[in-house]
Amino acid sequence: MQYSVFLLLAGALLSALLAPLSIRYARLLGAVDHPDGGRHLHPRPTPRLGGLALLLTALPLSLFIAQSTASSVWLTGGALVAALGVTDDLYPLSPLVKLSALLAVCALPAAFGLAPEVFTLGSLRFSLSHPFDNIFSLLWVLLLVNAFNLIDGADGLCATLASVSLLSLFLTGGNPAALILFGAIIGFLPYNLPLKKRITRSFLGDTGALFLGYSLAVFSLETPTFSLATPLLFALPLFDLFRVFTLRLLHGKNPFRADRTHLHHRLAERGYSHGAILALCTVYALLFSLLGLALTVFSP
DSSP states (O other): OOHHHHHHHHHHHHHHHHHHHHHHHHHHOOEEEEOOOOOOOSOEEEEOOOOHHHHHHHHHGGSSSOOHHEEEEEHHHHHHHHHHHHHHHHHHOOHHHHHHHHHHHHHHHTTTTTOOOOOEEETTEEOOTTTTTHHHHHHHHHHHHHHHTTOOOOOOHHHHHHHHHHHHHHHOOOOOOHHHHHHHHHHHHHHHHHHHOOOOOOOOOOHHHHHHHHHHHHHHHHHSSETTTTGGGHEEEEHHHHHHHHHHHHOOOOOTTSSSOOOHHHHHTOOOHHHHHHHHHHOOOHHHHHHHHHHHSSOO
């Protein structure tokens, strides 16, 4: 118990200290998101390298957890995907280049054996033979990385949904790394929400959204048994991903080209404030996570 509290508080404190530094660094490099009246509706230019605070919190605190193949894959791949995010935040990459780089990084878990061997749901159990287990691992990591990247469109939304998923993963598996990241998000959220003068001071950027998505995917693949209820822990980002891609394809658009068809955009168009969007999505994320936890923990 004391160990868990230490990781949580240390993650929150270190992230809160690093967030202002990430803001200064973003301004120095010009990694600033400017309002354009379209997809970017925030009232003033906002730094978008907040994800660095999460990564730089995770790296030193990882020394306090047991080292394993999974932790090495998490930190190595997390650093690589965050580096890709920093590059995209500074010099926007084409969808093809970004996807190609993501494919390479998302293959790391499967390459080091983090691939489910058995799928379960209650009393249902079935095995997945090689190489389909590795293919599933690659696609699962790629899905979550993109899902959390795409849901990052309203103040605090991606970080809050990720915190719900991290807490759920910690409750199901007791992963201390999930608790570190949960604490890091708690420390970062005051800068990611419009609290001070009702203005958001920092965005996660691709740096943070990609890192969180990758981390969640790796944490969910740490054991060779994969519950089919696990996607419920990430229900809203996954739903938004499939919904947006389906709509773009049905309308003959490039599925990788950004637009205003995301769930948070639709809610904003209906008059919901950023606070209301965050509250509504968080409630649904909690409900789906509780259902996922019930099916995972309490099913026979």
